[in-house]
Amino acid sequence: METAEPSIPTIREFQPVDGPAVREFWLASGFRLHGDDDAGLARFAAHNPGLFLVVEAGGAIVGSAMGAWDGRRGWLYHVAVAAEHRRSGIGREMVARIEAGLRTTGCPRVNVIVGPENDVARAFWIDAGYEVTGYHQQAKDLA
Numbered sequence: 341m342e343t344a345e346p347s348i349p350t351i352r353e354f355q356p357v358d359g360p361a362v363r364e365f366w367l368a369s370g371f372r373l374h375g376d377d378d379a380g381l382a383r384f385a386a387h388n389p390g391l392f393l394v395v396e397a398g399g400a401i402v403g404s405a406m407g408a409w410d411g412r413r414g415w416l417y418h419v420a421v422a423a424e425h426r427r428s429g430i431g432r433e434m435v436a437r438i439e440a441g442l443r444t445t446g447c448p449r450v451n452v453i454v455g456p457e458n459d460v461a462r463a464f465w466i467d468a469g470y471e472v473t474g475y476h477q478q479a480k481d482l483a
């Protein structure tokens with residue numbers, strides 16, 4: 341008899357083999373893919389050891405959180421949990437793990453960009469202790 345993949349969500353570090361499933365999850369979550377091919381994701385993970393997390397359940401990727409340390413500030417990107425796994429503390433746990441990792445690098449402050457109409461995300465980040473700064477984000481595509 342075949343053993344089914346465990347469906348209990350597990351947080352773990354991103355592995356290069358996760359690239360296609362992570363992209364599929366991000367597209368389903370409404371994120372755009374900028375330079376997120378396998379090479380780009382592997383580069384990000386190598387630059388930020390231990391800070392790129394995914395959530396796996398039933399053999400699928402159902403969550404992600406990317407922490408980055410630029411040498412002055414920490415950044416959080418693509419924190420998301422699939423709808424059927426929300427509100428069970430997975431997002432909070434991923435952020436806590438990344439914050440712990442950033443602290444060990446000496447990072448004094450961490451930023452996250454939140455869409456102006458994303459009330460759920462705003463509530464999530466306030467719960468996690470992130471103040472609203474009021475700054476606007478501006479960006480430019482280089483490729």
Ligand SMILES: CC(C)(COP(=O)(O)OP(=O)(O)OC[C@H]1O[C@@H](n2cnc3c(N)ncnc32)[C@H](O)[C@@H]1OP(=O)(O)O)[C@@H](O)C(=O)NCCC(=O)NCCS
Nearest residue numbers: 419420421426427428429430431432454460461463464467
């Ligand atoms: C934001 C998101 C990552 C939260 O993930 P999650 O695993 O459901 O969050 P948690 O269960 O860890 O919630 C932690 C706390 O955040 C707050 N929170 C989370 N979802 C909330 C909601 N829908 N409404 C109000 N508060 C909410 C609560 O204070 C919650 O604590 P509680 O459940 O004990 O009350 C998830 O809703 C998501 O993937 N949204 C779509 C993608 C997105 O917008 N990402 C953020 C980009 S900046």
